[in-house]
Amino acid sequence: MQSFIIFVLLLDFISPCLCTRLNNIGTQNSIYNVMNYGAHGDGKSDDTQAFATTWSNVCNSVGMSTLVIPAKKTFLVTKLHFSGRCKGKIHIQFEGKIVAPSREAWKAGESLISIENLNGLTIDGNGQGGADGDGSTWWQCSGCQRPGVLHFHSCNDLSVSNIKITNSPRSHVSVNMCNGATFSHISIDSPPTSPNTDGFDISFSSNILVKDSNIKSGDDCIAINGGSSFINATGVTCGPGHGISVGSLGKTRPNDQVSNVNVRNCTFIGTSNGGRIKTAPDTDVSVSDVTYRGVYGTCDGNIAVNLDCSSAGCHNIILDQINIKSNQQGKKVSAICHNAYGTATNTIPSVPCLLH
Incomplete structure (x- = not known):
């Protein structure tokens, strides 16, 4: 479907640290740069442990802390797991690029970057940072348990902006059991032939906003799954892909419920659908x-x-x-x-x- 569409669909995200004192508001922001914890940033060396060490320091820091993934650096990792409960508020300055390992080195079924059990997290790429999942090494493997790139679980009051996610083996950004998240100026880019590469995959979550973003994928630009409510998409350009979809409902749970979905001021270019609701065949949803x-x-x-x-x-x-x-x-x-x-x-x- 090649079109421009505006519609509303209603259904019922210490190394010796550099510390800066912000005297005007009386708070402290501790800066933790992954380069100070052993990261190489050359795109070839495994920087997984450096990220893990940095995160441990960030998570145990009281007050406001910033994890810096610096610009003009490329970080090869096998898996990143950023998990709370942390002692203070955290900001991730995501200006560098994270790249996936070979398919053999990537643990089957696990997301490249998993972020869970965090409240008030902010992530900003300043239009430079992001991740590449090297999905082309996976897409032809029909029997593989393909992973995603960026996964959020049980994160509340989340803000993610100005990052680019490309070539995910499966979904680019998945959101599960989160309440209150805004994703803005997100660029997602995979070819139309890449299978099951949803841009956003949202489940069991509420009060989620995706806005002012550009999504190119081989599946749904945004998939809204069971257990989700108050999901909003506005100013999203979708295509290629399958459109913005609710469901499939009833596929794995007979009592799937989705409510209060609003899609406004969105553009669909070269998509197979615009806005759609999908239910599993032979179900009475x-x-x-x-x-x-x-x-x-x-x-x-x-x-x-x-x-x-x-x-x-x-x-x-x-x-x-x-x-x-x-x-x-x-x-x-x-x-x-x-x-x-x-x-x-x-x-x-x-x-x-x-x-x-």
């Missing part, structure tokens, strides 16, 4: 209270609107101010429905198949 409003652009196929619901039905579906046309001049597009109940106003194409 109920979908209700969904609004698509202010959606416009072009599509590649014959079907612009597809409301294919299970036997439980989709209820209170509202389509309003929809204008989707074919990208081929003169070709008509249509809508299809199955067990879908709702209303359609000011809609091109017309959706007469909605039940009342």
